Amino acid sequence: MDASILSKLLGSLAISIALLAIPVQGQQLAPTAQQTIEKMLTEPQDIGLDTAAPGTRWNGLTTNQGNATEVHTLNGMLELAARSNPTILQAQYQITGQLAKAQQAGLYPNPMIAYIAENIGVEGTAGEWQGAELEQRFVTAGKLQLSRDKYLQRAKVAEHLAVAQQFRVCNDVRIHYFKTLAAQQILDLQKELLKTAEDDLATTREMFNAGQANQVDLHRANSELRRQQLSVLQAENRIRREFLQLSSLVGMELAFLPLSGDLRTASDLIDYDTVAQRVLSQSPEILAAHSKLREDQITINRESVEWVPDVIVGGGVGRNFEANDTTGALSVRMELPIYDRNQGTYRQAQADYVRQQKEILRTEMDLKMRLAMQYETYLTAAQHVLTYEEMVLPQLKQAYATSLQGYKEDRLAWPHVLHSYRDYTLRRIEYTEQLLARRTSEVLINGFLLHGGLNPAPGATPPGHLDATPNPR
Amino acid sequence: MERETSPRRQFIKSGMLAAASLAAGTTLSAQESVDPEEAATPQAGPITSPPVSDGTKKSPVRDEYDGFSRFKPSRGNDPDSDYYLGKLVPGFRTTEEGPAPFIAPDLEKLPYVMKDGAKQFELVAQNVRREFLPGYEMDVWGYNGSMPGPTIEVTQGDRVRIIVHNELPEPTTVHWHGFELPVQQDGSMTLTQNPIMPGKSYVYEFDIHEEGTFFYHSHVAMQEAFGMVGWFIVHPKKVFDPPVDRDFGLLFQNFHIKANQTISNSWSMDWNWHTINGRSGPFTTPLVVKHGERVRIRLLDFSPMQHHPIHLHGHTFWLTGREGARTPKSAWIPRNTELVGVAQAAEFEFIANNPGDWMFHCHMVHHMMNHMVEQVGPRIREGSNVDAYMTNLDQRPPVDMKHSEGFATPGYPQGMQGMQMSEKFMKAIWSRREVQGMRATWPKSVHGLMTLLRVLPDDLYQQVMETDDVPKGAIFEEIVQRFGTPETYQKAPLMKMGH
Ligand SMILES: [Cu+2]
Numbered sequence: 001m002d003a004s005i006l007s008k009l010l011g012s013l014a015i016s017i018a019l020l021a022i023p024v025q026g027q028q029l030a031p032t033a034q035q036t037i038e039k040m041l042t043e044p045q046d047i048g049l050d051t052a053a054p055g056t057r058w059n060g061l062t063t064n065q066g067n068a069t070e071v072h073t074l075n076g077m078l079e080l081a082a083r084s085n086p087t088i089l090q091a092q093y094q095i096t097g098q099l100a101k102a103q104q105a106g107l108y109p110n111p112m113i114a115y116i117a118e119n120i121g122v123e124g125t126a127g128e129w130q131g132a133e134l135e136q137r138f139v140t141a142g143k144l145q146l147s148r149d150k151y152l153q154r155a156k157v158a159e160h161l162a163v164a165q166q167f168r169v170c171n172d173v174r175i176h177y178f179k180t181l182a183a184q185q186i187l188d189l190q191k192e193l194l195k196t197a198e199d200d201l202a203t204t205r206e207m208f209n210a211g212q213a214n215q216v217d218l219h220r221a222n223s224e225l226r227r228q229q230l231s232v233l234q235a236e237n238r239i240r241r242e243f244l245q246l247s248s249l250v251g252m253e254l255a256f257l258p259l260s261g262d263l264r265t266a267s268d269l270i271d272y273d274t275v276a277q278r279v280l281s282q283s284p285e286i287l288a289a290h291s292k293l294r295e296d297q298i299t300i301n302r303e304s305v306e307w308v309p310d311v312i313v314g315g316g317v318g319r320n321f322e323a324n325d326t327t328g329a330l331s332v333r334m335e336l337p338i339y340d341r342n343q344g345t346y347r348q349a350q351a352d353y354v355r356q357q358k359e360i361l362r363t364e365m366d367l368k369m370r371l372a373m374q375y376e377t378y379l380t381a382a383q384h385v386l387t388y389e390e391m392v393l394p395q396l397k398q399a400y401a402t403s404l405q406g407y408k409e410d411r412l413a414w415p416h417v418l419h420s421y422r423d424y425t426l427r428r429i430e431y432t433e434q435l436l437a438r439r440t441s442e443v444l445i446n447g448f449l450l451h452g453g454l455n456p457a458p459g460a461t462p463p464g465h466l467d468a469t470p471n472p473r
Numbered sequence: 474m475e476r477e478t479s480p481r482r483q484f485i486k487s488g489m490l491a492a493a494s495l496a497a498g499t500t501l502s503a504q505e506s507v508d509p510e511e512a513a514t515p516q517a518g519p520i521t522s523p524p525v526s527d528g529t530k531k532s533p534v535r536d537e538y539d540g541f542s543r544f545k546p547s548r549g550n551d552p553d554s555d556y557y558l559g560k561l562v563p564g565f566r567t568t569e570e571g572p573a574p575f576i577a578p579d580l581e582k583l584p585y586v587m588k589d590g591a592k593q594f595e596l597v598a599q600n601v602r603r604e605f606l607p608g609y610e611m612d613v614w615g616y617n618g619s620m621p622g623p624t625i626e627v628t629q630g631d632r633v634r635i636i637v638h639n640e641l642p643e644p645t646t647v648h649w650h651g652f653e654l655p656v657q658q659d660g661s662m663t664l665t666q667n668p669i670m671p672g673k674s675y676v677y678e679f680d681i682h683e684e685g686t687f688f689y690h691s692h693v694a695m696q697e698a699f700g701m702v703g704w705f706i707v708h709p710k711k712v713f714d715p716p717v718d719r720d721f722g723l724l725f726q727n728f729h730i731k732a733n734q735t736i737s738n739s740w741s742m743d744w745n746w747h748t749i750n751g752r753s754g755p756f757t758t759p760l761v762v763k764h765g766e767r768v769r770i771r772l773l774d775f776s777p778m779q780h781h782p783i784h785l786h787g788h789t790f791w792l793t794g795r796e797g798a799r800t801p802k803s804a805w806i807p808r809n810t811e812l813v814g815v816a817q818a819a820e821f822e823f824i825a826n827n828p829g830d831w832m833f834h835c836h837m838v839h840h841m842m843n844h845m846v847e848q849v850g851p852r853i854r855e856g857s858n859v860d861a862y863m864t865n866l867d868q869r870p871p872v873d874m875k876h877s878e879g880f881a882t883p884g885y886p887q888g889m890q891g892m893q894m895s896e897k898f899m900k901a902i903w904s905r906r907e908v909q910g911m912r913a914t915w916p917k918s919v920h921g922l923m924t925l926l927r928v929l930p931d932d933l934y935q936q937v938m939e940t941d942d943v944p945k946g947a948i949f950e951e952i953v954q955r956f957g958t959p960e961t962y963q964k965a966p967l968m969k970m971g972h
Contacts, residue, residue, distance in 0.1 A: 207847060397866055403732075404863055406733050413847045
């Protein structure tokens with residue numbers, strides 16, 4: 001390649017570079033190119049709830065919004081539970097069982113009939129004596145009546161316990177109704193926070209575009225939005241769980257509908273001394289324990305007469321083939337209470353009586369303990385509710401309104417407004433939780449602290465009952 | 474000294490009434506009725522009547538001096554000429570008429586009585602409410618119901634006695650800034666005197682041998698930050714030549730006042746409210762002068778920590794003095810912008826040879842606004858506004874994540890959206906005589922440390938200052954007709970608000 005060609009080539013290359021350079025220069029004068037990492041951070045993305053933890057949402061969650069007139073009510077739920085909760089029926093059967101025992105325990109013993117052939121073949125006869133004999137046990141000292149009384153008394157215990165079971169179920173239905181109601185409200189409030197988190201991201205993008213925020217702020221706002229989306233999902237999960245638990249307590253499958261009602265309560269503040277007195281005097285558990293003590297007294301009475309021997313009288317008519325005469329037979333028998341005077345069972349019954357006295361005391365103490373705990377929860381919640389209603393929420397609402405006004409007048413930056421609204425909404429969630437706590441403890445305090453509406457209905461004898469019976473079966 | 478409570482109270486009351494009429498009415502008429510005592514006293518000092526242009530009077534005043542015209546933008550022929558840029562071009566007023574009256578728009582003058590051969594003034598240090606903007610009443614500190622305090626105006630050679638009453642909840646002293654006075658009168662707290670305790674009074678008395686632009690202020694730093702300052706103008710015994718027709722005073726201050734707050738945070742390093750003579754643009758009262766007049770503007774920066782580059786549109790002014798003394802003519806400097814530092818004063822003189830409405834402002838961008846707020850949120854979003862949020866405080870509207878138009882341009886939006894001006898606000902802005910006939914949209918452009926210089930031909934001046942109900946835009950359009958290019962002029966869209 002000679003030099004002239006080379007120089008021509010170089011020359012044309014230079015020209016083409018120069019030609020290329022013109023449009024390059026033109027581009028440099030154009031507005032800033034947009035393909036930057038910041039651009040990607042500020043692009044609107046699909047930030048809807050469906051993009052948070054995709055594929056893991058609790059299905060069938062949505063309430064029947066199209067048919068808004070259909071709602072669940074608390075009274076409806078209570079009626080359903082009274083019919084369908086299995087433990088209420090179980091408690092009924094506990095009464096029936098005790099009544100049946102009473103019936104059985106009072107039945108008079110059946111007579112015995114016997115055919116007797118004695119000394120068959122004596123002297124070539126058919127027997128010295130062949131005949132029929134009837135034997136009857138005569139129960140003494142009113143044992144049967146006492147036994148019947150004892151089990152009738154147990155039926156009364158079972159009645160008190162059935163009342164307690166009804167309280168357990170109704171209290172639980174109420175509590176879970178309010179829990180579901182609170183979950184509904186909290187979901188709404190979490191959605192308010194979600195809108196604010198979305199606004200925070202939008203605002204951060206706007207500030208980024210004006211140079212007032214940087215990539216750090218954008219990353220933070222993106223992650224905050226995700227966190228808030230998770231909070232909404234959590235609230236959805238909670239409402240679903242509460243509703244399913246409520247449905248279980250009612251004892252049947254319920255359609256997923258919104259609940260109507262108010263978490264607030266119109267009742268006055270509960271006075272501790274008044275309610276303590278009421279619980280200790282009227283709690284079905286206390287009444288059952290007292291009933292049980294009466295039963296134990298009857299048991300003592302019953303066992304105190306156990307040693308009195310029954311008289312067993314037998315008699316009959318037969319043929320003495322030896323004498324070839326019709327003769328009669330008579331026997332009277334009774335136990336001689338020399339060794340077994342039922343003294344052990346008597347002592348057992350006495351011990352159970354004293355044990356039951358302590359059971360009453362234990363029940364009282366247990367109620368006091370539970371009441372103390374509930375009253376603390378109640379009082380704390382009531383104080384919060386009152387103060388949130390009177391001061392905290394109005395002040396935060398006013399702070400939000402004032403910040404909005406400041407923003408409207410162009411004197412306050414938008415992030416301040418977002419902060420005010422977030423604050424106000426977070427406190428509203430706390431308020432809802434406190435309303436729920438107050439409602440729950442109010443239900444428990446007014447309902448003799450009974451809950452556990454799906455625990456098996458208890459029997460008429462408390463744990464540790466010694467069950468002294470004259471003739472254990 | 475014992476305080477004479479009741480007469481002084483009476484004075485303050487009438488002073489405040491005068492302040493109210495000042496806010497509602499015109500500067501000139503208010504100036505005339507500013508002080509009942511002064512009117513009753515034969516010793517009423519500085520002239521307060523406006524200059525009168527009397528065609529019949531013989532005057533040395535010409536239209537043109539060595540190529541410089543007092544009636545059209547011009548420089549003259551020779552930078553070394555006495556008349557270059559109007560340097561020594563006299564006003565219409567003669568030196569024999571005495572100094573032109575000092576006018577600090579939106580401020581009053583402090584009256585005095587002659588007693589024992591001295592001009593006796595009374596200053597009451599107290600907390601004050603000042604309406605920075607219509608509807609924005611701020612709690613500041615000042616004197617005699619005013620922030621800045623009322624103007625003390627005397628003549629070189631006077632003896633002054635100033636009785637200071639302290640109605641503040643803490644001690645104070647008053648410093649007479651710039652005066653070469655006996656040290657006992659200096660007002661330096663604890664250095665030269667005991668503090669004036671709350672409820673007590675103190676008497677300052679001294680002879681004034683200097684002339685120039687002075688001021689008085691509290692010598693407690695935080696009290697200064699709260700606005701405790703006032704003009705102390707000393708007119709020269711021998712009137713300066715060339716004589717001026719107008720002598721204005723503009724006192725610049727900064728405050729930091731949060732939204733939904735009326736009290737300034739004197740600890741702040743940041744300053745978001747700016748006042749000229751205690752008012753913020755567009756509530757500052759324009760300086761209105763006649764075409765061809767020689768104008769002096771004295772400018773004092775009493776901001777706590779901010780210096781201000783002051784810029785005048787449409788004119789080149791001579792810097793004829795700083796607060797120390799009048800500058801010899803040989804050292805005068807022509808300027809468009811002059812940096813005025815904290816506690817400094819500057820004196821500008823120029824011939825108003827360019828008719829129109831001219832901006833006069835600090836050039837720091839944050840000082841050309843009333844408060845800086847990030848322009849994000851519903852205000853800049855399409856289809857979104859704050860009222861939607863205010864209708865239901867328990868539920869907020871959803872946010873549209875789509876960007877507004879213009880977002881593709883980095884930096885969008887940089888324009889401040891401006892504060893919402895209510896009808897009442899606009900009414901107050903337009904209620905001043907000095908703004909009659911300006912373009913309907915003018916309040917949108919004047920904020921913070923901004924005011925206006927209006928240069929008007931005699932007849933238009935007369936219309937603005939002496940007649941009522943001049944339509945919006947009328948005066949400006951007339952100036953365009955006479956001095957501009959009317960064929961290209963576009964009227965301002967009439968703003969919905971206003972009167
Ligand atoms: Cu400035």
